[in-house]
Amino acid sequence: MAALLRVRGASQIVQVCANGEKVLRGAAMKEIAVLEGEGGRGVGVVVSKAGSITAVGYDDELDSQYSNWSFNKVIDANGCCVLPGLIDGHTHPVWVGDRVHEFALKLAGATYMDIHQQGGGIHYTVNCVRQASPDQLYASLIDRLSAMLRCGTTVVEAKSGYGLDTTTEIKMLQVLNRARQEHPISLSITYCGAHAVPKGSSAEEATDHILQEQIPAIVEQCAQDQLHVDNIDVFCEKGVFDRNQSREILLAGKKAGWKINFHGDELHPMQCGELAGELEADAVSHLEEVSDSGISAMVQSGTVGILLPTTAYILRLKSPPARKMIDQGMAVALGSDFNPNAYCMSMPLVMHLACVNLHMTMEEALVAATINSAAALGMAEDVGSIEVGKRGDLLILSTARWEHLVYQLACHDQCIKYVIKDGNIVYSK
Numbered sequence: 043m044a045a046l047l048r049v050r051g052a053s054q055i056v057q058v059c060a061n062g063e064k065v066l067r068g069a070a071m072k073e074i075a076v077l078e079g080e081g082g083r084g085v086g087v088v089v090s091k092a093g094s095i096t097a098v099g100y101d102d103e104l105d106s107q108y109s110n111w112s113f114n115k116v117i118d119a120n121g122c123c124v125l126p127g128l129i130d131g132h133t134h135p136v137w138v139g140d141r142v143h144e145f146a147l148k149l150a151g152a153t154y155m156d157i158h159q160q161g162g163g164i165h166y167t168v169n170c171v172r173q174a175s176p177d178q179l180y181a182s183l184i185d186r187l188s189a190m191l192r193c194g195t196t197v198v199e200a201k202s203g204y205g206l207d208t209t210t211e212i213k214m215l216q217v218l219n220r221a222r223q224e225h226p227i228s229l230s231i232t233y234c235g236a237h238a239v240p241k242g243s244s245a246e247e248a249t250d251h252i253l254q255e256q257i258p259a260i261v262e263q264c265a266q267d268q269l270h271v272d273n274i275d276v277f278c279e280k281g282v283f284d285r286n287q288s289r290e291i292l293l294a295g296k297k298a299g300w301k302i303n304f305h306g307d308e309l310h311p312m313q314c315g316e317l318a319g320e321l322e323a324d325a326v327s328h329l330e331e332v333s334d335s336g337i338s339a340m341v342q343s344g345t346v347g348i349l350l351p352t353t354a355y356i357l358r359l360k361s362p363p364a365r366k367m368i369d370q371g372m373a374v375a376l377g378s379d380f381n382p383n384a385y386c387m388s389m390p391l392v393m394h395l396a397c398v399n400l401h402m403t404m405e406e407a408l409v410a411a412t413i414n415s416a417a418a419l420g421m422a423e424d425v426g427s428i429e430v431g432k433r434g435d436l437l438i439l440s441t442a443r444w445e446h447l448v449y450q451l452a453c454h455d456q457c458i459k460y461v462i463k464d465g466n467i468v469y470s471k
C-alpha cells in the first residue's frame with residue numbers, strides 16, 4: 043500500500059476540531075483540540091494518495107499501523123508543530139493598478155467615502171480593471187495567491203466587483219475560474235457585481251441592471267459549465283446599495299444557487315445583522331457598526347460574522363465588537379480583506395490584529411481563521427481542521443508551539459517551514 047505523505051516527530055498537531063464539528067460558536071471558540079507529543083513520543087499525520095487525511099496520532103501507533111506502507115514523502119517535523127492550512131474568508135484579489143497615491147490622502151485625514159466620492163477608491167480600480175486584459179489580471183492574481191500560500195493560506199474566498207458592467211464582471215469571474223483550475227490554492231468564488239454603483243447610474247438603475255442583465259448572463263454561463271460561482275455579495279452601505287436593493291440582489295443570487303455572503307454594517311449602521319438573520323445568510327463581512335439586535339439575529343440564523351481587522355486598522359474605524367459577538371454565541375471568522383485599499387495577504391498578521399485590536403484570544407483567532415472561515419464558505423466538510431477525511435492542507439511551523447504564528451507581528455516566513463496542499467508540498471522554506 044502507498045500513501046502520499048507521512049509527517050512524523052512533531053511536538054503538536056493542532057487539529058482545531060477533533061469531533062467533526064462544522065463550526066465553533068461562542069464559548070466553543072476558546073477550546074481547540076491539540077494532540078501533544080509527550081516524553082519523546084512524537085505525533086504525526088498520514089495523507090492518502092487522494093490527498094485526504096487518513097490518520098492523526100502518536101508516531102509509534104502510526105508506525106505499527108502503517109508498517110507495510112510506502113510514502114511518497116516523509117517530513118521529519120522534529121521540534122515543529124502542525125496546523126491546518128489557514129482559510130482567508132474575504133479577499134478582492136483580481137485587479138491591476140495600485141492605489142498607493144490614496145494612502146497619503148488617507149493619512150492626511152481623507153475618509154473612504156471622501157476618496158470614493160472624488161472618483162477614487164473602487165472607481166479608480168474599476169477603470170484599471172476594465173482596461174486590463176484577462177492575462178494581465180490573471181498574472182497579478184497568481185502572484186498574489188502564491189504570496190498568500192507562502193503565508194500559510196490554503197483556501198481563499200475571492201470576489202469579482204471591479205467591473206460593475208456585465209462584460210468585465212464575467213472577465214473577472216473567468217480569471218478566478220482559471221486560477222481555480224491552475225493554482226494549488228482552493229478558491230471560493232464570489233460574484234460581487236454590486237460592489238459599487240457605477241459612475242453615471244443611480245443605485246436603482248444599477249440594481250435593475252444587476253437583476254435584469256448581469257445575474258441572468260452569469261447564470262447562463264454557469265449552466266453551460268463555463269463559469270463556477272459559489273457566493274453572492276453586495277456592498278450594503280449608505281450611498282451604495284440600501285437594504286431593500288441589497289435584499290433583492292442577494293435573493294436573486296440565492297435563487298441561482300449561490301450562498302449569501304455580503305458586506306454589511308461597515309461605515310454606517312444599516313441593520314445588516316438583522317437582514318442576514320432574515321435571509322439566513324451564510325456570512326456577513328465587516329460588522330463594525332452592527333447593532334445588538336443584529337447580533338441576536340445572526341446568532342439565531344447561524345450566520346458567520348467575517349471580521350476584517352485590517353480595514354478598521356487602515357481606515358482608522360472603530361473595530362467590530364468581536365467580544366460581544368463571541369460572548370453572545372456567534373461564530374466569528376477572519377479575512378484579510380486583501381484589496382487595493384488594504385494591501386495585506388497575511389492571515390497570521392490578521393490573527394495578530396484580531397487579538398490585539400479586537401480582543402480575541404489566540405485560540406479564537408485560530409478557530410476564526412480555520413474551521414469558522416470554512417463554515418462561512420460552506421466548506422467545513424472538507425477543510426478547516428486536521429481530522430480524518432479532510433483535505434491534507436497543513437502548515438508546519440519550525441516552532442514547538444503554534445502560538446508563535448500569532449505572536450509574531452511580521453516576517454512569518456521565519457517560522458513557516460512547509461505549506462502543504464492536498465498532501466503536496468507547495469511551499470518549503
Ligand SMILES: [Zn+2]
Nearest residue numbers: 132134305379
Ligand atoms: Zn471587501
